[in-house]
Amino acid sequence: MGLSQDNVIIDLQGVSKVYGKGVAAVHALRGIDIRISSGEFVAMMGPSGSGKSTCMNILGCLDTPTAGTYQFEGEDVSRLTRDQRALLRRHYLGFVFQGFNLLARTTALENVELPLIYRGLPAEERRQYAQEALTAVGLQGWETHSPAELSGGQQQRVAIARAIVSKPTVLLADEPTGNLDTARSLEIMDLLTRFNREQHLTVVMVTHEVEMAAYASRLIHFRDGSVEQDHQQDNLT
Amino acid sequence: MLWNIFLLAFRAIIRNLMRSTLTMLGIVIGVAAVITMVNLGRGATIQVTNQIASLGSNLLIVRPGQRMGHGQRSAAPPFTIKDSEAIARDVPGVAAVSPSASQAMVVVYGNLNWSTNVTGTDNHYFGVRNVTLAAGRIFTEAELRSGLAVCVIGETVRRELFGSLDPIGAKIRLKKISCEVIGLAASKGQASMGGDQDDMVLVPLRTFWRRIAGNRDVTFIQLSARDGVSTTKVKNDVEALMHERRHISGNESDDFNVRDLQEIATTLTGTTQVLTGLLGAVAAVSLLVGGIGIMNIMLVSVTERTREIGIRLAIGALERDVLLQFLVEAVTLSSLGGIMGILLAVLASYSLSGLMGLPVVLSPGIMLLAFFFSAAVGVIFGYIPARKAARLNPIDALRHE
Ligand SMILES: Nc1ncnc2c1ncn2[C@@H]1O[C@H](COP(=O)(O)OP(=O)(O)OP(=O)(O)O)[C@@H](O)[C@H]1O
Ligand SMILES: [Mg+2]
Numbered sequence: 001m002g003l004s005q006d007n008v009i010i011d012l013q014g015v016s017k018v019y020g021k022g023v024a025a026v027h028a029l030r031g032i033d034i035r036i037s038s039g040e041f042v043a044m045m046g047p048s049g050s051g052k053s054t055c056m057n058i059l060g061c062l063d064t065p066t067a068g069t070y071q072f073e074g075e076d077v078s079r080l081t082r083d084q085r086a087l088l089r090r091h092y093l094g095f096v097f098q099g100f101n102l103l104a105r106t107t108a109l110e111n112v113e114l115p116l117i118y119r120g121l122p123a124e125e126r127r128q129y130a131q132e133a134l135t136a137v138g139l140q141g142w143e144t145h146s147p148a149e150l151s152g153g154q155q156q157r158v159a160i161a162r163a164i165v166s167k168p169t170v171l172l173a174d175e176p177t178g179n180l181d182t183a184r185s186l187e188i189m190d191l192l193t194r195f196n197r198e199q200h201l202t203v204v205m206v207t208h209e210v211e212m213a214a215y216a217s218r219l220i221h222f223r224d225g226s227v228e229q230d231h232q233q234d235n236l237t
Numbered sequence: 238m239l240w241n242i243f244l245l246a247f248r249a250i251i252r253n254l255m256r257s258t259l260t261m262l263g264i265v266i267g268v269a270a271v272i273t274m275v276n277l278g279r280g281a282t283i284q285v286t287n288q289i290a291s292l293g294s295n296l297l298i299v300r301p302g303q304r305m306g307h308g309q310r311s312a313a314p315p316f317t318i319k320d321s322e323a324i325a326r327d328v329p330g331v332a333a334v335s336p337s338a339s340q341a342m343v344v345v346y347g348n349l350n351w352s353t354n355v356t357g358t359d360n361h362y363f364g365v366r367n368v369t370l371a372a373g374r375i376f377t378e379a380e381l382r383s384g385l386a387v388c389v390i391g392e393t394v395r396r397e398l399f400g401s402l403d404p405i406g407a408k409i410r411l412k413k414i415s416c417e418v419i420g421l422a423a424s425k426g427q428a429s430m431g432g433d434q435d436d437m438v439l440v441p442l443r444t445f446w447r448r449i450a451g452n453r454d455v456t457f458i459q460l461s462a463r464d465g466v467s468t469t470k471v472k473n474d475v476e477a478l479m480h481e482r483r484h485i486s487g488n489e490s491d492d493f494n495v496r497d498l499q500e501i502a503t504t505l506t507g508t509t510q511v512l513t514g515l516l517g518a519v520a521a522v523s524l525l526v527g528g529i530g531i532m533n534i535m536l537v538s539v540t541e542r543t544r545e546i547g548i549r550l551a552i553g554a555l556e557r558d559v560l561l562q563f564l565v566e567a568v569t570l571s572s573l574g575g576i577m578g579i580l581l582a583v584l585a586s587y588s589l590s591g592l593m594g595l596p597v598v599l600s601p602g603i604m605l606l607a608f609f610f611s612a613a614v615g616v617i618f619g620y621i622p623a624r625k626a627a628r629l630n631p632i633d634a635l636r637h638e
Contacts, residue, residue, distance in 0.1 A: 062551055062632040083555050089631075090553025101548050101635060104541070105252045115552040117241055162552065 009170060009202055010036040010059060015068035017054050017225075028054040030225040031068060038169070041196045041235065042204045043213040046222030052206045053098075053174055055222070059204060060095050060172045061085040073169075090118055094163030096173035100155045102147040108134060108158045109143040115166040133161040137191055153184035160188070164195060171195065173205040177212055189215045193235075242558070246566035253538070260534050260619075261574035264611040267520075267527025268578025269585060274520035275603040276586040278513025280595035285509050287596075289502040291367060291425045291434070295332070295462040296498040297472055299324075299479070303494055313492035315454035318442075320482060324458060328474045330466035335361035336455040338445055344438055345410040346398040353394055355411055355438045357445020365461045373405045373420035376441050380419075384443030389420035392435035409438075414448045416440065468499045517603075524607065528614040531571075535618040539626070540637055546626040547634030556627045563623035564616065571615025575608040582607075 017029040028051045036042055044052045057063040058070060061077060070077040072088065080088065089095075102111050112130040121129070134143060137157040147155050156176060163171055173192065177185035193215050195201040207213050214235065221229035250257045302313040321336035339356035360375050362368065373389070380387050388409070395404050404418045425434040446453050462471040472495045479485075479493055542563075549559050583599060590597045626634050 057632045060551070062635070063630055083557075086550065086553055086555045089551065093553075095551055097551075097635070101544070101551070103545060103548060106248075110248075114549070117245065118549075118553045118555075118558060120241070166553075 007038040008035050009038045009073055010034065010204075011069075011071040012055075012058075013069050013071075015055075015058060015065045015070060017051070017058065017063070018066045027225050029058075029065070032225070032227050034220065034227065034230070036202065036204065038202055039196070039200050040202055040204075041193070041215065041217045042220060043216035043218070044204065044206045044220045044222060045208065045210075045213055046228070050222035051225040052222050054225075056172055056174045056204070056206055059170075060093055061089050062095070090115065090166070092169045094166065094168035094171045096156070096159050096163045096171065096176045098175040098178050100147070100152075100159045102155060102158055102162075104148070105146055107144050107146055108139060108150065108161075111147070111158055112161045112165050115162060119166060129165055130161070133165040134158070136164070136195075137161045138187075152179050153181075153187070156180060156184075156188060157191070160191060164199075164201070167199075168201070170202045170204065173203065175206050175208065177207065177209065182211070185209070185212060242561050243565055243569075245562050246569055249562070249566050250570060256534055256538055257570055260531050260570055260615065261577065263527035263530035263534075264571055264574030264615060265527075265578040265581060267524030268575055268607040268611050269581040270523040271517065271520040271607045272579060272582035272600075272604050273585040273589065274516040275513065275600055276582065276598050277589055277593070277595065278509065278516050279598040279600055280586075280590050280593075282506060282509040282513060283598060284595050285505050286502065289498060289505065295464070295466070295468050295471075296365060297460050297462065297468060297475065298496045298498070299458040299460070299475060299493060300496070301456070301493050303491060314483075315456055316458060316493075317453065318455055320479070321455055321458050323478060323482060324460060324475055327478055328460075328471060330463050330471050330474075332461045332463040333361040333364050334458060334460040335359055335365045336442060336458050337362065338442065338450055338454055338456045340445075340449060342412055342449075344394065344398065346407065349398050351394055351397040353391075353436050353438055355388075355440060355445070355449065357440050357442040357449070359442055362439065362459070365459045368425075369423045371421045371423040372403075373418070375420055381441045381443065384441055384447050386414050386416040386444060386448065387419045387441070388416045389422055389439040390418055391422050391437040392424035393433055394436065394438055395421055411438065411440070412449055414444075416444075468497045472497045524610060527611070528618075531614055532618040535622060539622045542623065543626040543629075543634050543637040546623065547629070547631050547637065550627070550631035550634060559627045560620070560624060563627075564620050567616045567619025567623075568612065570619065571612045572608075574615065575611040578611065579604050579608060 012032060012034040014031045014033060015029055016027070016031050019026040019028055032055065044055065046052055054063070058065050064078065072092070077085065077088070103114070109127070109130050112133050113126045116126040116129060131143070134140060137160050139154060139157055139161065142150065142154060147158070150158065156179070160176070171192070176192070177188050180188065189212055192203050192205065196203045205216065213219055216233070217235045218232050219229070220227055299316070301315050316336070318336055321334050325331060325334040335358055337356050337358040339354055341352065341354050343350050343352050344355070359381055363375055370389070371392070375389065376387065379385070388411070390404060390409075398404070398409060399407065404421055407418050408415045409418060410416070422435070422437070460475070462468045475495050476491070480491070483492060485491060546559050582604070586599060587597055626637070
């Protein structure tokens with residue numbers, strides 16, 4: 001794949017994020033530059049508090065930078081309205097949260113259907129796509145279970161199914177394996193690798209574990225809100 | 238899309254059945270209480286008004302003595318037939334005057350007896366008191382003039398003494414006299430104030446004087462004002478006339494009193510209206526408490542809902558998608574609650590009115606008011622927290638603790 005100028009999908013330039021004001025201000029990001037091309041599998045690592053999640057939230061248009069520009073497929077995100085950013089999330093981005101963030105008392109199938117409802121798909125297609133996504137993450141037979149009836153690994157797989165069901169161009173995953181044991185974690189990584197390879201899905205993932213980072217084709221190291229290292233690597237398998 | 242939103246809202250209601258039920262319960266009880274109370278109050282007002290109307294149109298009652306509260310009267314000389322004639326002759330605007338005297342006594346038929354009120358009067362009584370006959374006839378001139386032993390009985394007396402037998406032509410015993418029943422007064426129904434109007438026996442005044450009382454006293458005079466004549470004016474004229482006839486000068490206090498039923502009616506209607514207002518106020522408090530309950534439940538669930546809103550925003554819902562969903566949810570919940578409250582109120586109004594012997598009144602105004610109030614409460618407290626959450630950055634909504 002490699003870094004080609006033509007298919008740059010994410011372009012951060014001098015992006016900063018400051019939480020709070022005055023003496024209490026926290027500089028979570030201090031002017032970072034990151035470019036990610038279509039089809040890459042990026043892992044972000046770094047000590048706790050180094051700004052990884054902040055960066056992910058900005059990439060996912062869930063939060064806005066204090067300074068700098070973020071271009072998504074050549075579009076300056078900071079110029080977009082709230083609704084336009086929501087539409088961008090709806091059509092191009094899939095997000096997997098560290099804490100799963102599934103709707104309680106709602107079946108796995110309904111959780112996965114949710115993004116499609118906002119895309120205005122008819123019920124029939126919604127069911128079909130959600131079913132396919134659940135099958136893709138190995139959860140056929142668990143459609144009618146609510147999150148409370150699923151294990152952590154299963155919940156995370158439902159969350160991944162929800163993120164990929166709308167066929168996004170970029171999948172953003174913040175510590176997708178943070179709450180899972182090694183065996184479950186490796187399963188999730190296999191899933192992500194498969195989507196990356198087979199569907200040409202761009203994957204950006206935050207992780208603390210070297211084993212998981214090894215699946216990525218590129219590694220970005222954060223320290224104190226800055227990018228410390230950014231290099232390609234031979235990924236596993 | 239709208240159908241989708243409605244479906245989403247409906248699913249959310251089902252999903253959180255406990256919360257939905259509790260929310261609705263507050264509205265149901267509040268709405269039902271307000272409507273029922275107001276309906277019952279209106280029923281009572283109508284009941285009182287009807288009863289007063291059934292007593293007689295524009296009825297005035299003149300009695301000797303002063304009322305000293307609680308029905309007590311100071312002793313004073315009774316009236317005579319001349320007083321009654323003077324009123325009929327000298328007071329303008331009087332439709333009919335009926336001099337009467339009465340006594341409580343036991344009446345006997347066969348081996349049954351019944352304690353009732355026996356009144357000696359004339360045929361004007363029927364007009365003045367709005368009494369019609371269900372069977373038989375009123376007194377003839379001859380019976381009135383010669384004081385024959387004939388009587389008209391009320392429905393209660395008929396029931397107690399005759400049961401299923403025909404009373405007309407039968408002889409009942411009043412004290413020592415045997416009295417033929419010539420008429421049966423039509424029932425006026427149970428009166429809640431002023432006693433049972435059907436519990437009475439009427440005889441000619443002369444019969445009463447000669448055979449029962451042993452004197453020629455008139456213990457009260459009933460008169461009706463002509464339609465369109467102010468009862469207050471008639472009352473003043475009667476008072477002036479009686480002052481003169483009973484030689485009461487300006488600074489002496491009256492030894493008689495004139496009661497104007499119109500006046501009493503107004504007072505009583507006023508009282509029941511105040512009561513209705515009070516009941517309504519109590520019920521309004523319960524509606525308010527219901528509203529606060531809804532508010533609490535909505536606010537308690539706000540953390541969970543804020544996270545839900547965060548999730549929806551994160552996966553691409555627009556602010557207005559979320560708002561519409563929550564609005565539809567709140568409106569659906571509170572409307573359902575409101576409708577159930579109205580149904581419950583209708584049921585309660587019917588059964589309680591039946592129990593209390595009141596006419597059933599359903600006031601659409603208060604139903605609408607209660608319905609819209611409950612809807613407003615539900616919408617405000619369901620919608621405002623949602624709007625706050627939907628305006629957050631998605632990530633802040635997701636992080637909400
Ligand atoms: N909402 C917020 N308000 C204030 N400060 C915040 C907020 N979110 C993050 N921060 C601060 O910004 C800095 C970066 O946080 P961030 O969550 O990006 O770190 P991280 O690299 O994801 O850490 P971890 O590995 O522990 O998840 C931290 O110092 C954190 O305290
Ligand atoms: Mg983090």
